[in-house]
Amino acid sequence: MVRQLEYKDMQEVFRRFEAGEPHPKGELEHTNAFTLLVAVALSAQATDAGVNKATRALWPIADTPEKMLALGEEGLTEHIKTIGLFRQKAKNVIKLSRILVERFDGQVPSSRAALMSLPGVGRKTANVVLNMWWGHPAQAVDTHIFRVGNRTGICPGKDVDVVERAIEDNVPVEYQRQAHHWLILHGRYICVARKPKCGACHIRDLCQFEEKTL
Known part of the structure; x- marks a missing residue:
């Protein structure tokens, strides 16, 4: 080394x-804290360009946890099926959307521990959101x-x-x-x-x- x-x-x-x-x-396209969180979660083992291509039609109809839940897992799957591991990612996004609504009043939390409590959100994803949205180093x-x-x-x-x-x-x-x-x-x-x-x-x-x- x-x-x-x-x-x-x-x-x-x-x-x-x-x-x-x-x-x-960052090169992931997003419109708010929620779309950033989802985009970063979707980017695991995928390229930013591939995620952006899939989400350009998704964000106009599902840019909040409530709208994502209304779209549902099957609807989300149709939008992200070009992304690797899309089925598991769709399950995680729906689960984290439900948790955001039920535990965080539909808002993306600004602490690492709270972010990492969400399905499919590891330390790297949490750090991206903390840095890009909340301005934390x-x-x-x-x-x-x-x-x-x-x-x-x-x-x-x-x-x-x-x-x-x-x-x-x-x-x-x-x-x-x-x-x-x-x-x-x-x-x-x-x-x-x-x-x-x-x-x-x-x-x-x-x-x-x-x-x-x-």
Whole structure:
């Protein structure tokens, strides 16, 4: 495993990320906290593009827990059947919609524990909602962040929990709010899995990856 970058190098890495993309955003389309929560839950083992394609016709008719329950599991299944694991995801979305209505007055809660009490909502999904909707500096570690963190030395760790803590502990506080967006985008478009685009990478001189491509 590579070593954790020194603080001055971390500052420079995120200064460059911010300069390149001052206002990074998640790519899942949503209209409110509920549609964000559902979109993130649907994105497990699926692409954001695939989820967006499925939900563009869904959000106009089911953008609240009440409307989702009215649509029902069969109706929801028809909208998301192009997404992997769609049957189980449909069951979870209907269940979480019912819980939101019964326990949370139809509102998406703003605590990690409450979010993770919902069916199909794990820590990563909860962190995305906390960050993107509630503005909390929560770090949602996906495969992109795990790869980038361990290749570069930005946030190395043997599992996602360790990587999450490495971000929280080592990324300068002024960059915490947007850190996971920058890392995801970097992993999705530059530091890709099979052949990273090191020639186009603006942090390559700070990165510890030994097998850099030309």
